[in-house]
Amino acid sequence: MSITAPASRRLTRVGAGIAVVPLFLGLAACGSAGSGEDSGGDVTINVLAEDISYTDNWKAQLSEFEEATGIKVNIETVPYSDQAAKILLNFSQRSTDYDVVFTDNTYGTGYFESGFVDDLTEYESTDDEFVSFDEFYAPYLAPMQTDGTTFGLPVYGESTWLMYRTDLFEEYGIDGPPETMDELEEAARTISEGSGGEVAGISLRGAPGIQSVYPWAGFLRSFGGDFYEDDKIAVDSDESVEAAEFWTDLLENYGPAGVGNFDWEQNRIAFTQGSAAMTIDATANGPFNEDPEASVIAGKVGYAPVPYAISDPPESGNTNNSLNVHALYLSSFSEKKDAAYQFMAWATSEEVQTHGVETSEAVGATLQSVIEGDAYAEKYGPFQEAMLAQLATGNIDYLPAGQDANSIITEVGQALSRSLAGEASAKDALTAAQKALETQLG
Structure with a gap:
């Protein structure tokens, strides 16, 4: 669920840790502060952003934006794991401290539903000099669109996939990537046992919360499950339990x-x-994976879809691979909305994104022209085709979203941790999670 930094310690994503704080999204009413007549003069806007390479890319070019527009920009960066709590506090107090926030669509959807961030449609035509909505890669913009509104500008995005060692598959006589969960388990067993335990058959995130839930959601959907059933939370369904049991056994035996x-x-x-x-x-x-200075397996990695357990997997819609996008959102409580949107449009423009691809790790670039550009292909050619295929089928509803998202992710993540630690069976842990959610959310 984060991203890209010149140094890996600064890279975050859904992959790196949504803070587990209750989303009291109902505390603040919808509202809009400020007249919006702020596009010129000595205007200063404040941006709360993730501490990642995309933010560094903005800072490297920010003087050009400030000189061209007369708008001063203060960018405050925090680790992704701290960001959700800080944004929520700002919104719940209807604060004007931040004009723009930078976070992922799992939270952004809830913020929009609660009136914390604005529909951007009215601002787009005035800032076509930087970017227009139709320039974005459509799957990346879709999570920020509903009922004719567009409430975020995507900065970077990702899907999920299976990564496997082609050299080890060849060494142990495994014919191509696994296409079913049974084949995944068999490949893990073959390599783990064949190497005498020197090489784990598979590694996954096992830490609580979003860390484990993000990739595990692919297992859930691989077994035909969902976080909901008939629009009600159902994290203890038969499919969910089966996915958790399989995930636990896989890591216990071959992790x-x-x-x-x-x-x-x-x-x-x-x-x-x-x-x-x-x-x-x-x-x-x-x-x-492909960085020879940091990876001992560069050039030896294959990329494939996450395998299914069910026999009739969907080709689109409720697929088992994610579509997660981190975007810029305009605070409904900002008093400098025109200037704030100008920054948002500039920060996601072709010039800025191309610079990021050329100078840092920006595989999640969101403009169609950048993704299809020469610089992108030269840098990410080994996996570009596989990645775009995953994005094209990515599931917008892969994770729970909206006002209940954080509670669901927290409880399911704790259930997975309890199962993996042997504190409870997968069924008992998920049953407890379901009961906790029914109590919390009514």
């Missing part, structure tokens, strides 16, 4: 030591340093 504590970065390192034969995680992992 690396300490996997129960793995977050996005630890899982990435385990794979790129040769400790595991497979992993399922974000498409944003691609550049790290």
Whole structure:
């Protein structure tokens, strides 16, 4: 669910940790502060952003924007794990401290539903000099659109996929990537046992909360499950229990030591340093796999869809691969909305995004022209085709979204951790999670 930084310690994503704080989205009413007559003069706007390379890219070019527009921009960066709580506090107090916030669509949808962020449609025509909605890669813009509104400008996005060691598959006689969950388990067993345990068959994120829930949601959907049934929360369904049991057994039998504590970065390192034969995680992992200075497996990685357990998987819609997008949102309480939107349009423009691709890790670039550009193909060619295929089928509803999202993710994440730690069976842990959610959410 985050991204890209010149140094991996700064890279975040859904992959790196949504803060687990209750979303008291009902505390603040819808509202709009300020006249919006602020596009010129000595205007200063404040942006709360993730501490990642996309933000560094803005800072590197910010003087050009400020000189061209006369708008001064203060960009405050925080780790992604701290961001949700800070944004929520700002919104719940109807504060004008931040004009723009930068977060993922899982939260952004809830913010829009609660009236915390604005529909951007009225601002677009005035800032076509920087970017217009139709320039974005359509799957990346879709999570910020509903009922004729567009309430966010995508900065970077990702899907999920299976990454596997082609050299180990060849060594152990495994014919191509697994196409079913049974084949995934068999490949993990073959390599784990064949290497005498020296190489884990598979590594996944096992840490609580969004860390485990993000990739596990693909297992849930692989077994035909969902977080909801008939529009009601149903995290203890038969399919959910089966997916949790399979996930737990897979990691217990063929996962690396300490996997129960793995977050996005630890899982990435385990794979790129040769400790595991497979992993399922974000498409944003691609550049790290192929970086010969940081990865011992560069040039030895295959990329494939996440396999299904059910026999009739969907080709679109409720698929088992994510579509997660981190975007800029305009605070409904900003008093400088015109200037704030100008910054948003500039920050997602072709010139700014192209610079990011050329100078940093920006695999999640969101403009169609940038994704299809020469610089992008040269840098990300080894996995570009596979990544775009995943994005094209990515599931907008892969994770729960809206006002109940954080509670669901927190409870399911705790249930997975309890199951993996042997504190409870998958069924008992998810039953407890369901009861907790029914109590919390009515």
